[in-house]
Amino acid sequence: MRIPTATYRLQLNRDFDFEAGHRAISYLDALGIGDVYSSPIYTARPGSGHGYDVSAHEHVNPELGGEHGFRKLANELRARDMGLLLDIVPNHMCVAVDANWRWRDVLENGPSAVSARFFDIDWRPPKQELAGRVLLPILPDQFGRVIVAQQLTVALAETGFAVRYGDRQLPLAPKSWPAILEPALALVRAKAGDLDDGVLELESIVRALDRLPTRVETGAERVRERQHEIPIIRARLATFHERSEDFRDALQVVLAKLHGESGTPASFDALAKLLVDQAYRLSSWRVAAHEINYRRFFDINDLAAIRVEDPVVFEAVHALPFRLAKEGLVTGLRIDHVDGLYDPRGYLRDVQEGWKSSVGGTDEAYVVVEKILGKGEQVPADWPTAGTTGYEFMNLATGVLIDRPRVARLHDTTQGMGGTTSSFADIVYGCKKLILDTTLVAELAMLARRLDRISEQDMFTRDFTRVSLQDALAEVIACFPVYRTYIGSTQSSVDAADRGVIERAVLDARRRNPLTPESVFDFIRSTLLLEEPTGQSLQASAERREFVMKFQQLTGPVMAKGVEDTAFYRYFPLAALEEVGGHPESMGVSLPQFHREMSVRAEKFPHALSATDTHDAKRSEDARARLSVLSEIPREWEETVARFRECNRAHKTTVGDTLAPDDDDEYLFYQTVLAIWPPGVDDPPADLAERVSAYMMKAVREAKRHSSWINPNVAYDGAVANFVAAALHPEKGRSFLAELATLRQRVERPGLWNSLTQTLLKVAAPGVPDFYQGSELWSFNLVDPDNRRPIDFDERRRIFASLMAAFEADPIRLVDELVANAEDGRIKMLVSSLALRLRRAEASLFRTGGYVPLQVSGQRAEQVVAFARASGSKTAVAICGRFFTRLGERAAMPVGEAWGDAITALPADLEGRELHDVFTGSKLTVRGDGAGHLRVAEVLAHLPVALVFTRS
Secondary structure, eight states: OOOOSOEEEEOOBTTBOHHHHHHHHHHHHHHTOOEEEEOOOEEESTTOSSSOSEEEEEEEOGGGTHHHHHHHHHHHHHHTTOEEEEEEOOSEEEOSSTTOHHHHHHHHHGGGOGGGGGBOBOSSOSSGGGTTOEEEEEESSOHHHHHHTTOOEEEEETTEEEEEETTEEEEOOGGGTHHHHHHHHHHHHHHHOTTOHHHHHHHHHHHHHHHSOOTTOOSHHHHHHHHHHHHHHHHHHHHHHHHOHHHHHHHHHHHHHHTOBTTBGGGGHHHHHHHHTSSEEEEEGGGHHHHOOBOEETTEEEEEEBOTTSHHHHHHHHHHHHHHHHTTSOOEEEETTGGGSSOHHHHHHHHHHHHHHHHOSSOOOEEEEOOOOOTTOOOOTTSSSSEESSHHHHHHHHHTTSOHHHHHHHHHHHHHTTOOOSOHHHHHHHHHHHHHHTTTHHHHHHHHHHHHHHHTTSTTTTTOOHHHHHHHHHHHHHTOSSSOOOOOTTOSSOOHHHHHHHHHHHHHHHHHOTTSOHHHHHHHHHHHTTOOOTTOOHHHHHHHHHHHHHHHHHHHHHHIIIIITTGGGTOOSSGGGOOTTOOGGGOSOOHHHHHHHHHHHHHHOTTSEEESOOTTOSBOHHHHHHHHGGGGOHHHHHHHHHHHHHHHGGGOEEETTEEESOHHHHHHHHHHHHHHSOTTOOSOOTTHHHHHHHHHHHHHHHHTSSOOSSSOOHHHHHHHHHHHHHHTSTTTTHHHHHHHHHHHHHHHHHHHHHHHHHHHHHHHSSSEEEEETTTTSOOOOBSTTGGGSOOOHHHHHHHHHHHHHHHHHOHHHHHHHHHHTGGGSHHHHHHHHHHHHHHHHTHHHHHHOEEEEOOEESTTGGGEEEEEEEETTEEEEEEEEOOGGGGGGGGGSOOGGGGTTOEEEOOGGGTTOEEEETTTOOEEEOEESSSEEEEHHHHTSSSSEEEEEOOO
């Protein structure tokens, strides 16, 4: 197994393709990066900015440069002994593009499609009109209105007849083509006569279509017959259309009549009948929440979930990465959204077996999973993975920068200013219920129908109604404390961790619903815990197991949509804590807790990714680091916000009976502007108002209190946009900008030092440090798409070359200059690179070395995070400052004697040894009297972070 020393995330798209990535490799190598961590390379929706909307798993995306471009990049990495971690998307496919031939197959052939097994479709839903069909909620209005508006047209395409809507082209089932061809045949016959060759050929084509097996015939022989005959009929029809002018003329007449006459509703009946005869049911997008019958990626209609648990599907999804791995072009895998899979444990085992089979040998692949851990949750120990992609580390690195004794006041601040008064737990519960009542209600209903069928199997539970079961299920899911449980498809019992989660969720659901009969919750509990009535048939047991597996696939999306995409936009006493996988109610991480978590990480998951920023982050690492400073000055922040509100009172607008923005949204606006204002810049940047306005629009709609994506409140949205524009206008917002400037001067530099601490923690602590593209310089971004703006690697290359030349000449002079001019970001690049280079040079130390928390004493003890990584005779020590505002005026330059009498204890075997400072080149001798120690003021003489190590 190749274990990366450090990874660098590249977001590939048509504007930053394989060639652009290839040009960046020499720079990344010099920076100290060991492996490139690539976004998905499968063929995706045209113009995709991220690659997760996969349309075909078989091929490398041509927009990125195709397989030739990929090979050029991968071979350059291999030549430099650098690895490539590839992002795999096993959960879903984009079904909004014609290029997805598998989805097109399903739309054309329904249950009998060869590709039907790829998608999780309920072909027998309660609504009879959907039996054997898949709901397509793509229309902007009701079906009938769209038809009479003549927005749906039929044409003969390369693959046969299709209905066009906008830029979508949906296949018409071959069995329905006679509805078009028979009227055309009559016209051709009337002109050419019964014995005309063209008439005979067209009659033969129609008879061949009539003989085709129906789409509900799913037997192997009948499916093969359809697959054999349809291409032949297509080819015959295309040839006939090309050579017969009479047919082309007749077809034009038939289609014109089919498209109806404006103002005559009855003239559209034939088209409506034709469309009803398809393997799909066109409908308004608003129908999706209640009637959609295919499992989606969360609530995104364009992303249909796939059944990767099926061996045929697994092989199709993984053939490309396994082939590239066999050639040595891919050295590891990142699994997207592992919680969405039917059986994550079984899937990961299949991945490892597939990898070993492809590359040969017995070595497992380096695999990390995108997995969000709940409070106190660990990745199951028997998963064959190196760990997660690093959300938990990201929140620990932010949390340790939070001043816990003071931060609680921020919650009181928001309540005192008219903001939310609910606890975070109650907000999460309410948001998850909202999701279950709206965007994911169809998935809940499908699950309830399964449970209802199970209840009918036993005389003690058969009297439960489907409605009561659905309501109780919603309550249990809303009370689920983690994303999901991991009961496997072959388990006969539930392990202690999963049992505890289920028991807790059911208990909480009972507490919140005292009027619901406990027997309903008892039934759900026993079903989830695999406790079956005696005498159950094998079929009944299989139905129960299938319910549990499907239940586990729903709790994750509800948690994600309810927490990350709703609750986080309703509860934000300190927005730095509103991060993916974060627990904002915990108000940070104590130093002892941080050390405990790192010790566990070193023992159990030493090779998991350590992220501080990702493509899914709500705010970039430097934005969070700055906002964390507010936890140190809660009273000052409270008073400043009061002045902000007074300055901007005139910019608010009354919408209905609400002032817009309301107190909560306004409070988020202030944190947002503070978070992303570029350091060292006095006037509002030209794009600031636009970026903040776009973010606030997203925040308001995600919160779903005054507006939403489903039902936009244009008046409220507009009022918020106007408020942002006025507040950030040089003239209209003059008083606010002046107050903001005062606050920025207070928090800006402490925020930069926080960022350096965060960076060093990532590189030196257990785990594989992961850098999101561009984050080696200051990066003040918001959630996507803001964090996916182009990165200028040429500029970074120039800056880096200049830094290295200056470092070689006089490292201390350079560091002093960079600290004095910290706003330009070069200090972050230097710290990142020098730490990464040490990690690469001493790979064994950081991969296998233990984690040793170091005791700090003295007046500033609480402001220092210190630990050692030790392996054999080698030791590296990281010493980082925090809570910089406590240094008063020294916060702007927190070096040397600013740290007073603080002393860091060191492992006893270092006493008398010489340590080398990575960032300044200085040498330090460990003092001691039986136990080694260093003065923090000496170690941090030039920089508020230090990484020192022993040379062999």
